[in-house]
Amino acid sequence: MAFLNFRLQPKNELEKGGRTSALIQSDESEPEKKCPNCHRETPLSELAGNLNVCTCGYHFRMNSRQRISAMTDKGSFKEMFDDVTFSDPIGFPGYEGKIESAKNLSKEKEGVICGTATIGGEECCIFAMEPYFMMGSMGTAVGEKITALFEYATEHKMSVVGFTVSGGARMQEGLFSLLQMAKTSGAVKRHSDAGLFYLTILTDPTTGGVTASFAMEGDIILAEPSATVGFAGARVIEQTTKKPLPKGFQTSEFMMKHGFVDAIVNRQKQRTVIRHLLKVHNRREDA
Amino acid sequence: MKTDAYEKVKTARSNFRPTSVDYIHHIFDVFLELHGDRKFADDGAVVAGIAMLADKPVTVVAIEKGHSIKERMARSFGAPQPEGYRKALRLMKQAEKFKRPVICFIDTSGAYCGIGAEERGQGAAIAENLMEMMTLKTPVISIFVGEGGSGGALALAVADRVWMLENAVYSVISPEGCASILWKDSGRADEAAEVLKLTAQDSLNNGFIEKVISEENIDEEPFYKMIKEDLINELKVLGSKPLDELLEERYRKFRKVGQK
Ligand SMILES: [Zn+2]
Numbered sequence: 001m002a003f004l005n006f007r008l009q010p011k012n013e014l015e016k017g018g019r020t021s022a023l024i025q026s027d028e029s030e031p032e033k034k035c036p037n038c039h040r041e042t043p044l045s046e047l048a049g050n051l052n053v054c055t056c057g058y059h060f061r062m063n064s065r066q067r068i069s070a071m072t073d074k075g076s077f078k079e080m081f082d083d084v085t086f087s088d089p090i091g092f093p094g095y096e097g098k099i100e101s102a103k104n105l106s107k108e109k110e111g112v113i114c115g116t117a118t119i120g121g122e123e124c125c126i127f128a129m130e131p132y133f134m135m136g137s138m139g140t141a142v143g144e145k146i147t148a149l150f151e152y153a154t155e156h157k158m159s160v161v162g163f164t165v166s167g168g169a170r171m172q173e174g175l176f177s178l179l180q181m182a183k184t185s186g187a188v189k190r191h192s193d194a195g196l197f198y199l200t201i202l203t204d205p206t207t208g209g210v211t212a213s214f215a216m217e218g219d220i221i222l223a224e225p226s227a228t229v230g231f232a233g234a235r236v237i238e239q240t241t242k243k244p245l246p247k248g249f250q251t252s253e254f255m256m257k258h259g260f261v262d263a264i265v266n267r268q269k270q271r272t273v274i275r276h277l278l279k280v281h282n283r284r285e286d287a
Numbered sequence: 288m289k290t291d292a293y294e295k296v297k298t299a300r301s302n303f304r305p306t307s308v309d310y311i312h313h314i315f316d317v318f319l320e321l322h323g324d325r326k327f328a329d330d331g332a333v334v335a336g337i338a339m340l341a342d343k344p345v346t347v348v349a350i351e352k353g354h355s356i357k358e359r360m361a362r363s364f365g366a367p368q369p370e371g372y373r374k375a376l377r378l379m380k381q382a383e384k385f386k387r388p389v390i391c392f393i394d395t396s397g398a399y400c401g402i403g404a405e406e407r408g409q410g411a412a413i414a415e416n417l418m419e420m421m422t423l424k425t426p427v428i429s430i431f432v433g434e435g436g437s438g439g440a441l442a443l444a445v446a447d448r449v450w451m452l453e454n455a456v457y458s459v460i461s462p463e464g465c466a467s468i469l470w471k472d473s474g475r476a477d478e479a480a481e482v483l484k485l486t487a488q489d490s491l492n493n494g495f496i497e498k499v500i501s502e503e504n505i506d507e508e509p510f511y512k513m514i515k516e517d518l519i520n521e522l523k524v525l526g527s528k529p530l531d532e533l534l535e536e537r538y539r540k541f542r543k544v545g546q547k
Contacts, residue, residue: 090482186421
């Protein structure tokens with residue numbers, strides 16, 4: 001076999017990149033069951049059995065626990081740094097209430113979960129961001145957990161696999177959140193300089209300060225089909241430039257076409273591809 | 288509601304304020320501008336080159352808004368494209384090679400927001416600067432002279448020393464953007480400016496920067512002379528540190544933000 005067959009053929013307009021800015025959703029509603037692509041209604045349990053992918057190929061969002069359990073070997077995930085929780089460093093009005101509802105909605109304590117796991121027997125450090133916790137926005141807790149994970153991985157000479165989903169820096173923490181971009185990037189750089197492997201998988205949506213830091217710093221960058229991936233918000237660009245956005249603007253496909261994504265990998269194939277890449281990079285000449 | 292913070296935002300954005308190029312002309316003896324990122328284009332929003340500080344060469348990288356309307360348009364009002372950040376990184380790596388310190392001047396409402404900027408990887412360009420600056424093997428000092436807008440400003444501010452002018456601001460989001468998200472009313476930007484803690488004094492109190500530069504005599508010779516002397520003195524301090532120590536301190540300075 002010459003090539004690992006990463007990609008299923010696009011099945012529909014959506015997979016070909018037909019998304020528009022209207023699909024950048026910031027609402028934190030219950031996981032959908034009506035497919036916005038084919039309009040078919042699928043029971044949640046059935047969707048969950050199919051990695052939250054509709055029969056038409058549409059990738060629904062997946063919460064961080066679901067994702068980790070789908071991608072890692074059963075029982076192998078050991079969560080780390082879950083004691084790092086939110087702080088309100090600038091006393092932002094209404095922030096604490098927002099955190100409370102994010103906790104209730106997501107059943108998570110913050111916007112990312114981190115730990116170690118094996119994937120097809122290959123060890124790695126892994127993080128998955130949480131779409132239902134303030135859309136995976138990066139405040140100090142998210143920055144701290146990701147930084148700590150990279151430091152742990154550097155110390156233990158481990159690869160890092162990261163699933164990103166984020167609306168960007170978390171405004172409610174002011175500059176404390178902006179500076180997490182530098183902090184996480186510093187930890188990624190040290191990990192990289194130690195000759196260690198970092199794989200990112202961009203999922204819908206990966207935007208703003210996370211795109212402009214650790215999401216784009218992987219040695220290899222994969223993306224899910226039709227995910228929104230970009231820096232500035234599409235609506236902001238539309239308003240600023242007063243130009244219509246090109247078809248498929250800021251999708252995974254667009255990012256791959258412009259050279260910023262290595263490959264688009266369907267969710268059903270991710271485990272195989274991640275395991276393969278870990279196996280390639282976890283080899284030690286001296287072992 | 289009138290707030291001190293929003294007054295500072297307005298002052299930081301004022302057309303009558305000196306821009307980065309004014310600092311370059313007054314502080315350095317010779318400045319040779321170098322153009323282009325060697326990949327795609329030359330971005331007018333970033334002015335960079337080699338300058339002499341007293342008798343020592345330094346690399347200068349600056350985000351420039353321009354003064355006249357014509358110039359401001361040519362410089363995209365100080366909003367760098369990805370190639371601006373890539374030019375900055377190219378010259379910072381050159382500084383590392385030839386063991387010159389780097390001095391950055393920052394004045395931007397943010398990275399350029401447009402279709403082309405996304406196509407050419409605005410996010411990736413900023414991310415690369417953040418990574419590379421963290422381990423750049425030469426002293427780096429960044430000075431906020433006006434606006435410091437979000438990731439587009441941070442991309443030149445991963446430095447050993449970060450200084451801000453008294454009326455400069457540094458924020459994760461513009462007060463107008465914050466107000467329109469929070470209250471669906473960009474007219475409440477003054478309130479947003481207050482809650483965002485974006486003033487130089489806020490940044491100093493939170494430990495993000497090392498110095499607030501007084502604007503007494505702004506745009507007059509004594510003002511520039513003071514900054515020049517501070518730069519000379521600080522580069523002596525930074526230059527005397529072993530490289531490992533310098534880089535460890537730089538890492539720690541950012542590492543500790545939000546660490547419990
Ligand atoms: Zn469907």
